[in-house]
Amino acid sequence: MTGGVFPEEEWIRDTALRVIVLDVGHGNCAIIQDGREVAVVDAPKTDVLPSCLEMQAGPVVRHLILSHADEDHIGGAEALLAHEDIGIQQLWVNPNSQKYTKTYVDLLTVARDRNLSQGLQVSTNLNVGAGESLSFGRVRIEILHPDIVWAGVGPNRPGHPVGRITDNGMSAVLRVSLDGLPAVLLPGDMNAAAFNVVTSSGADISAPVLVFPHHGGAGGRNDEELASRLCAAVRPHLIIFSIGRRRYANPTPQVMAGIRTSAPEAHVACTQLSRRCSNVELDPRVFEHVAADIPAAGRSMGLICAGSIVIDRSGDGIAYRPLRADHQRFIENHVSTPLCAPAAEA
């Protein structure tokens, strides 16, 4: 992983091959781009996603992939499907009888409307059985979870013969490779049970960048153990927490402890300033370290830590911005109690 030199071209260049982990506040959203073709993984309610897509004239959204049916992953999908300037070719959703809410049916109704009027394809088999269906151009997207059995059963009640499957356990786990190099693991809200299924399958989940599942919090009593095992399996250089400070105080100290055990050298980057790290909002002028050309939800509110993070296929490896040194300098100068600092371990 090359952490030092990052090409400064505009992200809209036709040859761009990258993953953008957007700062959307609490929620998840990633744009996977190969030139003018993109896939969007998760769409929480935010203006940032359509703004980012609109920056690229006439983007072709090959896939809109909704990892699971939680609001912080799908709340903006309906608006995105409705957006006339953003053409989406295929929607991927997972069946979830326990989240078959009115809002979810609204989303499916819009999808049906686009299906009839614009030929939107809707796929409900977002599981390992879909094989390479998500890959396009120089982008490979592996579906590592749910497996066929879990997909067939879906979220269930305690006592089920297959075992307890929760909404978060059904979250799709995706590994993105750029031009042959593993780049980012997007595990959505994967929990410990799902992690066990993934690892027992023998799948290679290593990636230089890990977007930590469930925003780094409230996974249960085994947060530290899961974080430790996950980092040992992924071996990330960069660990991203996609968080907003207003609703939850993520990442939890337990998660951070697990990371310190298995990935002590990893660069930890939260999209927004955690409540645990700073209780003040900052002057947006201090955000010189973040990608200025990519929208970020926390920018105008003075809440950015790493902001939107761009992971780029560069030269022989994978590079990202903000650069580690720049991010570190920002933290040293502006964050009072950084959870990611070595001193926080004590």
Added chain:
Amino acid sequence: MLSQVADRPLVQGDPVAVVDDILEDADLTATLVREAGFVPVIIAPPPPSIEHLLSRIRNDARALVCDHRLTGTANVAYYGAEVVARSNKDHIPAVLLTTYADVDTQSIRRWRSGIPRLLRRGRESDPDTLFESLVQADEEASGRYEDNRRAFRTVVRVEGVRTVEGTRVAEVVVSAWNPSEVVEIPLALMAGAVGEASDDQLRGKRFMAYVNIYADTADELYFRDFEEAPEVPEGWPER
């Protein structure tokens, strides 16, 4: 006949019609219009026929600032919201200025798609805001909409139907805007799509409509072109 100059952008110095049923209020608005750099043309009280009023506006002004409740002292059967919407449709930029924005919600909502800016007397009645609002209306007249005014085809779900001050209103949810907030709209807006459906049949029913889903607040929302929504195919997704 000033409508001939509508091909150019609105500029300070242009005549702006001020419509109000109360002359004293019209004078206050005229002062505001003058401070915003325009030349006020007072029409108070408005004529009984909205057609005559619109014709007069077309002839005498390049833009319009209109009160909403025009029935106080004038013998008229229309609201200012309709005047503003129809004026904008005629490419004469118009804004609504009222003290009843939070009270007359249904009569305003009915015409909201044609009202680029709704200004509340007092806190939003300053020269700068009025100028910006008229410029925004002029932009819309040229087909340029700000993001919060652009309408997209989306789902409108009916949660209930009730009568408010003699008007049948539907309580609806627009998930693409905010899945957690119910908005009331005149049932008349949906008339073509509703058909003969009873209130019970409407409850839970979904429609497709054009809605400005990037609106910041509920009172900015407008709705048009309702159609019955397609059914989600059985087993799609498999449950």
